[in-house]
Amino acid sequence: MVAENGKTVMTITETLMRPGSWNLGLRGDTPDSIRTLLTYNDSSSGTLSTNPPHIVITSAPVPNYATISDASMLALSLYTGVVTSIEKSRSKIALTGSNLSWWFGNLNGAGPWPVGSSSDAFSSYFSTSSAYSFVANTVGHPRAATLLGNIILAFAMNVMTRGTITDSTTLGQVAGPVAGSFREFMDFICGQFDLEYRFNNNRSIDIGPASALFSTTPSVIVSPDTNGISGTIRGIPGEMSTKYDIGSTVSDVVAVDMGGGFGTATSTRPIITMIGTNNGSLIQRSSSDSAGNASTTAQNLMNLNTSPRATVKLDSAAQYALTRFCRPGDYVYLYDPSADIQDSTNQISFNGRPMFPIKYRVRTLTWPVEQGLNVYLRTSKPSASFFVDLTPYVVFETGGGGATDSTTSDSTRVWTSSDAAAAQTADTGGLVINGAASASARAVSVGDATRLPSGPSQATRGG
Amino acid sequence: MTLSIGWATGLRPTKFSPSYGSSISVEGTILGSSVNEFKARRQQLLGMQSNTDELFVPVVWVTDSTLDGYYAVSNVTVQRKSTTASPNGVFGLTLTPLSQAGNAAAEVTVQSVVRTNVLSIATMAPVVAYALPNTVSEDDFRFLSSLTSINRPAGDDAGALLGTIAVKTKTAAISSQTTFRTVTPASTAYVGACQIQYSPDGGATWFTWSGRQVPLTRLWRITNGHVRLTSANGATPGKLEVYDSANTRWESTSIQHSTNTSNPQAISGPGIGLGTGSSQPTISIAYNSPELVAVKCNDATREVTYSLQRGAMLVVCEWASIVSGASITFGVGPSSAVASTTVGSWGNVAASTDGQGNKPVYGYSPNTAASTVRRDVTNGWVNNNTADTKGVMMMGVVLDSAAPATGNAAADLGDQFFGLVSWSQRMVRRS
Numbered sequence A: 001m002v003a004e005n006g007k008t009v010m011t012i013t014e015t016l017m018r019p020g021s022w023n024l025g026l027r028g029d030t031p032d033s034i035r036t037l038l039t040y041n042d043s044s045s046g047t048l049s050t051n052p053p054h055i056v057i058t059s060a061p062v063p064n065y066a067t068i069s070d071a072s073m074l075a076l077s078l079y080t081g082v083v084t085s086i087e088k089s090r091s092k093i094a095l096t097g098s099n100l101s102w103w104f105g106n107l108n109g110a111g112p113w114p115v116g117s118s119s120d121a122f123s124s125y126f127s128t129s130s131a132y133s134f135v136a137n138t139v140g141h142p143r144a145a146t147l148l149g150n151i152i153l154a155f156a157m158n159v160m161t162r163g164t165i166t167d168s169t170t171l172g173q174v175a176g177p178v179a180g181s182f183r184e185f186m187d188f189i190c191g192q193f194d195l196e197y198r199f200n201n202n203r204s205i206d207i208g209p210a211s212a213l214f215s216t217t218p219s220v221i222v223s224p225d226t227n228g229i230s231g232t233i234r235g236i237p238g239e240m241s242t243k244y245d246i247g248s249t250v251s252d253v254v255a256v257d258m259g260g261g262f263g264t265a266t267s268t269r270p271i272i273t274m275i276g277t278n279n280g281s282l283i284q285r286s287s288s289d290s291a292g293n294a295s296t297t298a299q300n301l302m303n304l305n306t307s308p309r310a311t312v313k314l315d316s317a318a319q320y321a322l323t324r325f326c327r328p329g330d331y332v333y334l335y336d337p338s339a340d341i342q343d344s345t346n347q348i349s350f351n352g353r354p355m356f357p358i359k360y361r362v363r364t365l366t367w368p369v370e371q372g373l374n375v376y377l378r379t380s381k382p383s384a385s386f387f388v389d390l391t392p393y394v395v396f397e398t399g400g401g402g403a404t405d406s407t408t409s410d411s412t413r414v415w416t417s418s419d420a421a422a423a424q425t426a427d428t429g430g431l432v433i434n435g436a437a438s439a440s441a442r443a444v445s446v447g448d449a450t451r452l453p454s455g456p457s458q459a460t461r462g463g
Numbered sequence B: 001m002t003l004s005i006g007w008a009t010g011l012r013p014t015k016f017s018p019s020y021g022s023s024i025s026v027e028g029t030i031l032g033s034s035v036n037e038f039k040a041r042r043q044q045l046l047g048m049q050s051n052t053d054e055l056f057v058p059v060v061w062v063t064d065s066t067l068d069g070y071y072a073v074s075n076v077t078v079q080r081k082s083t084t085a086s087p088n089g090v091f092g093l094t095l096t097p098l099s100q101a102g103n104a105a106a107e108v109t110v111q112s113v114v115r116t117n118v119l120s121i122a123t124m125a126p127v128v129a130y131a132l133p134n135t136v137s138e139d140d141f142r143f144l145s146s147l148t149s150i151n152r153p154a155g156d157d158a159g160a161l162l163g164t165i166a167v168k169t170k171t172a173a174i175s176s177q178t179t180f181r182t183v184t185p186a187s188t189a190y191v192g193a194c195q196i197q198y199s200p201d202g203g204a205t206w207f208t209w210s211g212r213q214v215p216l217t218r219l220w221r222i223t224n225g226h227v228r229l230t231s232a233n234g235a236t237p238g239k240l241e242v243y244d245s246a247n248t249r250w251e252s253t254s255i256q257h258s259t260n261t262s263n264p265q266a267i268s269g270p271g272i273g274l275g276t277g278s279s280q281p282t283i284s285i286a287y288n289s290p291e292l293v294a295v296k297c298n299d300a301t302r303e304v305t306y307s308l309q310r311g312a313m314l315v316v317c318e319w320a321s322i323v324s325g326a327s328i329t330f331g332v333g334p335s336s337a338v339a340s341t342t343v344g345s346w347g348n349v350a351a352s353t354d355g356q357g358n359k360p361v362y363g364y365s366p367n368t369a370a371s372t373v374r375r376d377v378t379n380g381w382v383n384n385n386t387a388d389t390k391g392v393m394m395m396g397v398v399l400d401s402a403a404p405a406t407g408n409a410a411a412d413l414g415d416q417f418f419g420l421v422s423w424s425q426r427m428v429r430r431s
Helices: A070-075 A100-104 A121-125 A144-154 A182-192 A294-305 A417-426 B035-047 B410-418
Strands: A011-015 A018-027 A054-058 A079-088 A092-099 A133-136 A161-165 A172-175 A196-199 A204-208 A220-223 A228-230 A233-245 A252-257 A262-266 A283-288 A309-317 A331-334 A348-350 A353-355 A358-361 A364-368 A374-378 A387-389 B003-005 B008-016 B024-030 B057-061 B069-080 B089-097 B104-114 B127-131 B147-155 B161-170 B178-182 B195-198 B220-223 B227-230 B238-244 B249-258 B284-289 B292-298 B302-309 B314-321 B331-334 B340-343 B347-350 B359-366 B373-375 B382-384 B390-398 B419-429
Touching: A011 A079, A018 A100, A054 A092, A070 A374, A079 A100, A092 A100, A100 A182, A100 A196, A144 A161, A144 A182, A144 A204, A182 A196, A220 A348, A233 A348, A252 A294, A262 A294, A283 A294, A309 A358, A353 B419, B008 B035, B024 B035, B035 B069, B035 B089, B104 B127, B127 B147, B127 B178, B127 B419, B147 B238, B161 B410, B195 B292, B220 B292, B220 B302, B227 B302, B227 B314, B227 B390, B238 B390, B249 B359, B249 B390, B284 B302, B314 B410, B331 B359, B331 B390, B340 B410, B347 B373, B347 B410, B359 B373, B359 B382, B359 B410, B382 B390, B390 B410, B410 B419
Parallel strands: A161 A204, A220 A233, A220 A331, A252 A283
Antiparallel strands: A011 A018, A011 A364, A018 A092, A054 A079, A054 A374, A079 A092, A133 A172, A196 A204, A228 A233, A233 A309, A252 A262, A331 A358, A348 A353, A374 A387, B003 B008, B003 B057, B008 B024, B024 B089, B057 B069, B069 B089, B104 B178, B104 B419, B127 B161, B147 B161, B195 B220, B220 B227, B227 B238, B238 B249, B249 B331, B284 B292, B292 B302, B302 B314, B314 B390, B331 B382, B340 B347, B347 B359, B359 B390, B373 B382
């Protein structure tokens, strides 16, 4: 990632249920003993194989890194990532990658898949009445999170372990996607059953409702002038902004579907034009490629664009190793009345000052690889130490402080099963993209800028 | 000619190059009468640099008011010269005016709601605005309606009248962010302003602290010219004082915290500032601006924050248990028994006036519904009836209780306590 001044910025971006990305630079004087470990070629088994190294970042040095066990080191990890590209030159080495979810679905959508014949245990997760139907209801079937966890365990994905599984109460039966990676499959199933998942730095996957995985009661407040701890809340100083945008606002939506059906939806919020009393008309015309879905498509697009979009952006938060206190998926308090970021129904007192913050879900967190952090390379070379210390050669950020960036059209919006169902019925193909990026948390792969969705049918984007 | 910059007074510039509209470099001597005063002035000057709680401070040139105004302070250097004689130090700094020095207004953003409480109290009338001594036509309160204006005289440390500010209360919450402007010359900017003060010599002299540095001394007080809360000092209990402009003096009552678990019972508990009678923890400054001061301290059991707002006749104390899972009892009351009557569902007020014609008021707002207010009317203290992990209390005084002024009765203080007001002030260009 290159900053405006041309300097390469060493950062880690973590995104809720997405691979995120990281990049790291090593100096030109990195010794050859380490340079040779930065390779994907592994011939140790007698056959040339692809063996990606990983990085492990800790907030404090691990003195016994040369002998520590894999499990112990990963337990200390602030961030564990797979190295997906290595660029070597005389003057520097550039490493980039993403988090461990890459193993379940890389940039091309490739990942493990529980293949097997119809007699394979995997088929037992599907209804016998229709192929590829994921069943999670009370009659003789475990619930969705347990099912996913069992699949991960049973089919020994050889990368991740099954972590903590907590089921939601949502039941049902859905038709699964026919193509894509296992991560996309998990995205789809979780969207249908009000579940979320988290790839942990210790190679485990936790699956459950958001409230089971993440802090839904904030323990952090970010405000321009909060520092220290007051009661149970930690204050972190940060800058934030609200942007209002009518670029997609509509008064009416007209949709046509494949079968020639016609549907409309009208906003309950009239638009006043420059003339004043006349109701303005901003009509959006759209189409759905599923027969009979015109009305639903029209209403879904109307729901998204009926009012001005407000995007709350947290620009920066000055805190070393921010992820010790806040992870993507957690809720934090944000408060800055001059940016319209306040909620008078929510009172807290911080260091004797009353504040009325909003509750805000952090979806993406970007933080610098700064001085003080320690970086280790996790190799798989049987003849070498499992971990190698890269810290002396890393080009660290000197700016210090963390940066948080999260955009959403609704600070407290959580993708519910009804949203997923609404999206699903608009297109029975299974992979649905709902218009703008603000709803991308559950739409498959929209958050990954490098990949376009593929599948048997494409949903139509509005606007 | 002498110069006051923020809270630092007794400065004599010996070299300055004013240029109207741009920065002014000032060098001079500090006319401290003692080493303690020099140290106080040094801290006051250094503490103003990059103080985000108060970016622009009033500067008053005693013999030439044409340069009075609001300035940001930077490039501060202070050096001690003499340990005995005055002047005992030299200083240098840069003053950068806000726009043109005198062209400034205080813009205050305020928001108020009913303090969340389990006593079913849904109405309040907190102080939501104030007008400083000024040219009234410059004030702008148009965004606040239905205000009740109360004139509150503010005293200086010794008891002389500094000036009167018009404090404005509003029944019912301002639910959205509201802003008002008040304009005052720099010479009256600190009338009724909140201060954190400390004493290096056991209470003989007091100095104002600038910024958020942690003071090393342990005898402290917070004041806004109307009420003043002083920490305990060894065996001497803390004090709650009210300013009486008719007699130009501060009138005090001894108070302390209560950890009593039954009632009636003589008050028992740590002093103000969590002193044990022999030792006392240091405080840290959570916020230090003219519109609000807040100081924090903790002992092994709890963390306590004392806060005072501009224009208020009461001090608020919030506390939280710092031992995970531990619930405790914690309140406040007079150090010696004061027969009291209950007021509302939240507090006690002295049944009779004290020797100075005043009645102290103590109130409590429990955190959880299971915990109501325990009120000892024999001894006067209040605390939480059921042990809890946090709570909030207030201590105030009804001045001249035989005929309290508008907004100063015990019930009014309760209204002001249950109105939770957040505000921040910044200096802006007036025109």
